[in-house]
Amino acid sequence: MQFFQLLVILAAGAWPVSAASCHPFPSSVIEFSAGFQQPNPPRIQAEYQTNFLQHKWNQNLSHITTGFIKNSPSQNFVQVDEAYDGGLASSLFNYANTTDDGLVDNILTAYNPQSNTPTVWQGFVNSNFPLFPEDILITYGAVFGGLVRRRFNTDMVAAWDIMYQGLIPVTVYVNHCNVMVGYDYFSPGLRTRVITEYFNIEVGSKSLMSRYHK
Template identity: 60%
Template sequence: MVSLSDLQKAERIHTVVLDQPTSSITGTRSTMKLLWTLSFSLVALAASIQSTDSSCDDFPTSTLEFTSEFQQPKPPLVKPEFQTSFIQHKWNNNLSHITSGYIYFSPSQNLVRADEAYDGGLASSIFDYSKTNKEGLVLNKLTSYEVNSTDPTVWMGYVMSNYPLFTEDFLIRGDAVFGGLVKRNLLTKHVASWNLMYSSIPVTVFVDACGVVVGYDYFSPGLRTRVVTDFFNIAIGPVKV
C-alpha cells in the first residue's frame, strides 16, 4: 500500500500518487554525485539558451477583448518538442511548495522528464506516456535526494502528472477555448491563454504568437490544489530524454 509519507512526498515534489508503487529501492553514492553534477550543468545550460524570438509577441487586434472587431481565434498548433527552465508554485490548505529546474518534453518519445530542486533536495522524474493504466494514470520513475542524504531513493508507480505531454494539436483535440491575452510573471509581452479539460482537470495553457508554450496553470479539484508553472529559456527542437 502507499504510505502517508509516500503521498506527502509525491505531493510535495510534483505528482499526486493515485496507485500503488511498483518498486522502492535505494541507489549508490556515485548516482548521487551524478545527479548533483547534472543539477549544476542544468544551471549552466539554462543560462546559455536564448529566449524565444521577439516577433512572437504580436497578436492580431481581433483577439483584444471588448473591441468591435473581436473574434474568438481557433486553437493553434504548438511546438511539441522543446526543453525549458521552469519555476512552479503549488499550494492548497496543507502546503505551499515552490520548485524550479529543467524539463524535457518529447511527444515523439511519449516522454516528459523533469529535473528539479526543492526545499534543499533534488529530484529527477521521468513520465512514460506510452504506459498508462485504465484510470489514465501515467507510469512515473522518480529519483530523489533529501537534505543531507547520502543515497538516492528511487520510486516507481502510476500517477497523475504535474507535467502534461504537449502534442502539436492538443489544443485542437481538447477543443480549447480562448481565454484572452494575458501577462505572465517572467514575460514582458502578452501571450494567449487557452482553457481546456486535461484528464478531468481544468487547465489554462499560455502560448505565444509563434505557437510556443510558455507555461500553464491548473486546479486539481480532489485536493483543492492550485498549480502555477512558468517557462523561460525555452529551446525549441528535438529532445533526447
C-alpha cells in the first residue's frame, strides 16, 4: 500500500515535447457540438518510457501491478519492470520474434521474496503489453471515441478504438501532444478486462536503447 501511495504522489506526469507539436483539441471534436467532424487518427510519439498502473481481471482472477514500461518500435521490444502482490518481475517482449497467431517471444525474470535467486523463463505469450508503433492508429483504422477524463491527466484526452490483431477491442488514449497516456482492452476468449494507466511519461529514444541488444 505504501508503494502504491508513493506512485500516486509521483504521478505529476510530464512529457518533454516541443510546443510546436502540441495543438489544443479543436471544438470540432467535441461529440455534441454542432460542428463535430471525426478527426483523422494521429501518429503517436512511439518511443517512450513511463510508469504504469494496470488492473487485469476476469471471473477467475484480479491482478493489479505497477512499474515501468519502455516502448521501442525502432528496436522491436517492450520492456516491463513491475511489482505485484509481494513479487517483482522484469519482462522483455521481443516483437522481432512473433508467431503467426500473434504470440511474442518473452524472457521473464521473476523475483520471489522467499528466494535469494531469480527464476528465469522464456517462451511465447499473448502479452498484456502490446508494442505501439507510431502509425498503429492509422494502420488499424482507429475510430475516434471522444474526449474523456483519464486518471493522472489534468486535461481531457482523446480515445481511439481499434481491433488489435483483428480480434481484440483496444482503446488507446492520446493527449493533445499525441503522447499515449494509457490503453484498455477486452479479451473475448476468457472475457478478460484490462485497464492500463500511464504517468511520468517521457518521450524520445535516448534512454530506451541501453537495455536491449539483439
